[in-house]
Amino acid sequence: MISEKITVGAGTAYPLNGLLTLPDDCAGPVPAVVMVHGSGPSNMDEKIMKLTPFKDLAEGLAKRGVASLRYDKRTFVYKRQLAKTLPTVKEETIDDALLAVTLLKADPRIDKDRIFLLGHSMGAMLAPRIDAEGADVRGLVMMAGTPYRLEEVIVNQLNRFDNKSLLGLIAKLENKIYVKKFDGLYQMSDEEAKQKRFAGSLSLYYFKEMGQKSATDYLLESRKPVLIMQAEKDTQVLADDDFKLFQEQLAGRENTVFRLYPGLNHLFVEAITDSIMKATKEYGVERHIGDNVIADIAAFVLEQ
Numbered sequence: 001m002i003s004e005k006i007t008v009g010a011g012t013a014y015p016l017n018g019l020l021t022l023p024d025d026c027a028g029p030v031p032a033v034v035m036v037h038g039s040g041p042s043n044m045d046e047k048i049m050k051l052t053p054f055k056d057l058a059e060g061l062a063k064r065g066v067a068s069l070r071y072d073k074r075t076f077v078y079k080r081q082l083a084k085t086l087p088t089v090k091e092e093t094i095d096d097a098l099l100a101v102t103l104l105k106a107d108p109r110i111d112k113d114r115i116f117l118l119g120h121s122m123g124a125m126l127a128p129r130i131d132a133e134g135a136d137v138r139g140l141v142m143m144a145g146t147p148y149r150l151e152e153v154i155v156n157q158l159n160r161f162d163n164k165s166l167l168g169l170i171a172k173l174e175n176k177i178y179v180k181k182f183d184g185l186y187q188m189s190d191e192e193a194k195q196k197r198f199a200g201s202l203s204l205y206y207f208k209e210m211g212q213k214s215a216t217d218y219l220l221e222s223r224k225p226v227l228i229m230q231a232e233k234d235t236q237v238l239a240d241d242d243f244k245l246f247q248e249q250l251a252g253r254e255n256t257v258f259r260l261y262p263g264l265n266h267l268f269v270e271a272i273t274d275s276i277m278k279a280t281k282e283y284g285v286e287r288h289i290g291d292n293v294i295a296d297i298a299a300f301v302l303e304q
Helices: 053-062 079-083 089-105 122-135 150-159 166-182 190-195 204-210 215-220 239-249 279-283 291-303
Strands: 002-008 016-022 030-036 067-071 110-120 139-143 197-199 226-231 256-261
Touching (some): 016 053, 053 291, 067 089, 122 139, 150 166
Parallel strands (some): 110 139
Antiparallel strands (some): 002 016
16 A cells, blocks of 8 residues: 555645555556545544544555545635635535546546545535536445435434433524524525524525535436445434435436445444434544445445
8 A cells, every 4th residue: 555645736725635545556547536524624534533434445445456535624724714705515625526536537547537436424415516516537435425405414413312411402402593594595595695604604505505406416417326325323324314315316226336334333433322412432432444344335446
């Protein structure tokens, strides 16, 4: 395995540090994936407490002949600057993913006709849009994605908190506030949505712009191969809800593979808890993504 430091967006206002990880035997052009983060600021490993899913995936895929490019998320490096501009997902995620794909396509060691987007969580939701907006990759790997729109995801997740605890009561209160804020979202003008704050540095336009089309909408407009992966013990994106809905909405779509992984959590490592309220415990113990998950991704990429 070979890892090289690269810069995504060199020469732009937001250059990002990254790593290109290549198989040891890279004599000819090899297939590759570009990794797209979930929500929130995150480094190139998508580090969440003791877990580093993108690092696990990069190293495991390299051992199986697949290169990868991962990089710091723009909001991780430029959080203060972006807070002043109220970015949409285009500025937050999509533009950098497009630059990363372009970077790979120019590398002679990479098979430019076999580049894939690998998105996790919100990155999985955005992967079909990134492809449609210019990435033009060979296929998609969607890990812990959802067919719901982002505002629906937030409300659904807050509804799962146990209101017997202080944290649960706070979540229920937030839920009522957010439901009210989202009411009539798609009837608002763009300017009105931009003027209304959601929380922190986000406006309601962030949700309105992203929610014009769902991941399913984009997938149904494409014939490209897609691998949709779901962890059975995920408490944020549910196997019996989000994953099932994907299966229903995409029934009959060609080149669509579904994989469910028993016992794994949202980051595709062995689950410790069964509650969305215990994230500190769930992500505070070091574990790594198993060979079965990585092998399925590599097989999907290599067979295209």
